[in-house]
């Protein structure tokens with residue numbers, strides 16, 4: 001069905017509003033400090049930078065390059081976050097705090113990725129082509145981390161604060177240090193369950209949780225062994241009682257004789 005241009009325009013606005021609502025909801029999931037939608041809308045530089053980049057990107061892809069750069073420059077002045085208008089930014093990308101974030105022209109950032117302040121997605125060559133990193137979906141990049149060159153960071157990977165990453169990172173891995181080294185690789189099932197604010201994991205990786213789980217398992221094991229022992233004991237007692245009764249009966253018979 002063809003919508004009238006006016007209705008299509010209204011539909012577009014409703015879609016943008018839904019998009020914004022979804023984005024704000026995703027920020028609540030990722031920032032324990034967020035208190036109200038109004039606060040997020042008005043006081044979160046990451047949100048302002050992302051929406052201004054959408055505008056800058058529109059200019060950039062419609063051959064209005066100067067307007068794209070000017071919008072990006074204005075966003076940088078307003079938020080301290082510099083995103084090149086050519087960069088491809090996915091849905092619900094959240095830049096927390098923001099100050100000092102730099103995202104290069106050929107960088108790609110996947111949906112639901114979180115970047116903290118001081119992150120650089122930078123280039124290492126003068127090549128005109130792809131020279132900035134590609135981040136998968138749901139990646140978390142800690143404060144001050146630098147990801148350099150046309151490398152790929154897989155879905156759900158975590159980059160520690162202040163790491164300098166210059167090689168591909170597999171999906172789900174955790175990378176720390178300079179140069180970045182992998183300290184943990186996880187399976188996809190585990191990855192699915194694990195965005196956590198500040199990339200801090202609160203699941204079964206927690207050594208205290210693991211120790212508790214081991215104790216609980218051990219208790220169950222002991223309970224099972226005790227039940228089996230009690231069962232055996234009951235059977236032995238029953239057998240003994242039968243034998244005692246039998247010997248009493250025999251003794252009674254002998255006395256009669």
Ligand SMILES: CC(C)(COP(=O)(O)OP(=O)(O)OC[C@H]1O[C@@H](n2cnc3c(N)ncnc32)[C@H](O)[C@@H]1OP(=O)(O)O)[C@@H](O)C(=O)NCCC(=O)NCCS
Pocket residue numbers: 097116141142143158159160161162163174175176177183198199200201
């Ligand atoms: C990398 C990170 C995701 C790892 O979290 P984790 O899964 O809880 O891992 P652990 O804390 O158990 O650390 C694992 C190992 O990496 C080391 N490590 C953790 N973070 C590190 C970092 N940023 N740089 C260097 N080493 C780091 C730990 O010392 C530990 O080493 P060990 O096994 O030799 O003892 C987390 O430390 C991080 O940097 N998150 C970003 C937080 C951030 O930027 N917050 C900003 C909020 S404003």
